[in-house]
Amino acid sequence: MAGYEPWSANRASEIIASHRHLDGATMPILHAVQETFGFVPDPVVPMIAESLNLSRAEVYGVVTFYHDFRREPPGRHVIKLCAAEACQSMGSDTLTAYAEERLGVAMGETSPDGRVTLEPIYCLGLCACAPAGMIDGRLVGRLDESCIDELVAESNR
Known part of the structure; x- marks a missing residue:
């Protein structure tokens, strides 16, 4: 870590x-x-x-x-996807399903190889840029499948 x-x-x-x-x-x-x-x-x-x-x-x-506290060590990369209403209305549920499939990890879990942790987060204040997330502590707005694909590539390095 x-x-x-x-x-x-x-x-x-x-x-x-x-x-x-x-x-x-x-x-x-x-x-x-x-x-x-x-x-x-x-x-x-x-x-x-x-x-x-x-x-x-x-x-x-x-x-x-509190959802933000982890009881297990996180992966090398931590990806948090917003699950609040504004992001849901802009497709965050579909994006979350895509991320789970591409990363090979369910929401709230860390990959067995310790490569990535996928976590929900509830409102980052980027509602105008929904769907939003946080990647290794960095805020990211307007997430889409291509962003997830980039994260997958980055997490494999």
Whole structure:
């Protein structure tokens, strides 16, 4: 996984300590953990709970409620396709089916070779440029099948 650190309980403790003073620290900690490791590893849940005097269930509930948090490492490339109403009205459902077929991975999954993760996202604010998506953190509007074909070629490199 390019750009992410390998899991380390010590590093996670540093992240927790640097954010625990914030109001509503759970979300900032979880975002920082995911930015660092690429996902929210299971062992960090009790660490966060203990630090913030929360139950493990409360922290786990936040991780599983929000679609943006991953519980498994992502692929080398992360493709997020908007599933909100404006993008649906412009064909995002058809585009998603095409992407799943071409990439060989279902929405919400990572390819077995770790090459690509395909995820839904709910509104990127690019409604006028629908359908929209995010490719490796880069916003892209007016997606079509040729864009997906380019992504397939890029992910194979």
